[in-house]
Amino acid sequence: MNPNLRRLAAFDALALTSGLWFLAKFFRYAFPPLYPTFQADLGVSNTLLGTAFSVMMLVYAAMQFPSGALADRFGSVRVIAVGAAITAGAGFLLAVEGPLSALLDGTVGALAILLVGMGLVGAGTGAHKTVAIRLLSTVYPQRTGRALGVFDTFGTFGGVAAPAVVVALTDVAGWQTLFLGGGIFGLALLVGFVRRVPKRLPDDDATQDRETGSDDAAGGIARYAPLFREPTFLVFVGVNAMFGFAYNGVAAFLPLYLVDAAGLGSAVANLLYSALFVVSLVQVVTGDLSDRLGERVVMVATLAIAALGLGGLLVASGPLLAGAAVVAFGVGSHGFRPVRGAYLVQLVPESVAGGSMGIVRTILMGSGAVSPAVVGYLSDAVGFVPAFALLAAAMAAGVGAAGLLSRLE
16 A cells, blocks of 8 residues: 555544534534524524524533443443434434424424434434543544544534534435434544544554443442542632533524624624634644643633623624634633633542542533523523623633633643
8 A cells, every 4th residue: 555545544443433423413513503403493492492503412421431431341442332322313304393293293303303313313322522522532642633533623613514504404405414414424524434544543442442331340330439539630620610611601692693683694604603613723733732741721712712702792783803712712622622621631640540530520501501501591581682791701610620720720
């Protein structure tokens, strides 16, 4: 094989794992642009839509620790493959929403299928990232920060594609077509992942993890307890919890916020929603910077930029100011993601890496999962600006906690 092609082939694990993360984010962020359609067709409120998004994210959060612990015992490839199969199945369920809702009683049936489908999206995608971080750090040990930057960038571009696809398909072929295509794409990636990725692991991943798990199984969840006696780990968890609360609240309602509070048209709001994810290319840069400068410095810097952007959203009016605020928030938020993953890899022992990452991501996504319901309720009760002010306060607290983290080591 040509040496250049051989070098490219070595990145098949990264491409396939990242492709599945792209699909996960694509499904997740297809829902907010569809809120106006759901409101028109189902007659639901912001509170109900926010609660539905929160339920999806709570299911996602609940999967973090179990998936990580199972990967410690049975191998990363198996866990990711099962999650991908569930995600593809959710796409197919949502794709046949029309015929099924007619059988189940019209609007009530359609709402039930939507909620079940969202729950399955949360369950399937929840088995991916925690395990993928560990897998990629094993396959690319010398380039973990860069690999995670590429991985997160792929995923975030799912958020770029979702609003555009929603606009393109909703009036032409129906939003269900989006999920049908996603299900087919997910199955294709699953086949490639199962066939190619095990060949890139240094040892038999499943056998190695089974042996590790069987040796430590007696300790159960107690294996992870010592981490919570470490101040650095506790502060790091707090940083992630505050970031997750702020980011997920914005991501769930940004299009509606831009229309309601910033006075933008729906088309411009969806365009800026895509821009939030387009700037995720910064993840490759911040991942590389974390390899060079250290994770803690880059974490503080990226969170500070995100906080400034979110603060700017509170006072922005018109597309230029709102767009600048969205870009700043996106640069900081997405720039933070690969750095926290690389830092966590360094922070926890290898023997409990999967479960430890699962614990952190359970707390992160759990706090983030509550946020859409809170924002939905506050937007109905007192308006979007006070709701987003709460998110800005949480992000600012995260910056302060990240600064404290730098002083603890």
